[in-house]
Amino acid sequence: MRVGIIVSILLSSVFLFYTNCGKVGEYGIATIAGDAAAGEVVYTSVTPACVSCHGASGGGVFGQAGSIVGKAGKVMSTVRSGISTMPGYSTSDISDQELIDLAAYVATFTP
Numbered sequence: 001m002r003v004g005i006i007v008s009i010l011l012s013s014v015f016l017f018y019t020n021c022g023k024v025g026e027y028g029i030a031t032i033a034g035d036a037a038a039g040e041v042v043y044t045s046v047t048p049a050c051v052s053c054h055g056a057s058g059g060g061v062f063g064q065a066g067s068i069v070g071k072a073g074k075v076m077s078t079v080r081s082g083i084s085t086m087p088g089y090s091t092s093d094i095s096d097q098e099l100i101d102l103a104a105y106v107a108t109f110t111p
């Protein structure tokens with residue numbers, strides 16, 4: 001019974017890994033899968049919140065920032081470094097796992 005549970009957990013991890021590959025693999029982190037749902041929480045709760053400048057669906061907020069739709073590949077570097085009026089976030093603001101989750105979430109934005 002317990003073995004069956006472990007096997008199904010393993011199988012679903014493999015499944016999640018493959019289904020996320022296209023999105024996460026492009027950041028060069030093929031072995032760590034981002035969790036888009038967890039990323040959404042970070043997107044709205046970190047201070048200052050991404051959503052306040054980039055909007056709920058990434059389209060941008062007038063006077064704050066433009067669209068980040070299709071820019072998931074830039075999340076990993078931009079969030080650490082900052083750009084223009086966007087602050088850089090340290091690992092105490094956003095952990096490495098949360099950063100990957102954020103990238104997975106931004107990858108769900110569609111034009």
Ligand code: HEC
Pocket residue numbers: 043046048049050051052053054064065066067068071072074075078079083084085086087089102
């Ligand atoms: C204070 C406003 C502000 C906040 C908060 C903010 N950004 Fe930005 N962001 C910007 C601005 C300004 C740019 C530069 C491009 C533009 O003007 O749209 C930018 C650019 C980006 C880019 C594109 C970089 C590029 O090279 O094209 C990404 C991706 C991004 N932000 C993600 C995020 C994420 C994820 C968060 C939350 C962790 C966040 N931003 C928080 C203002 C903000």
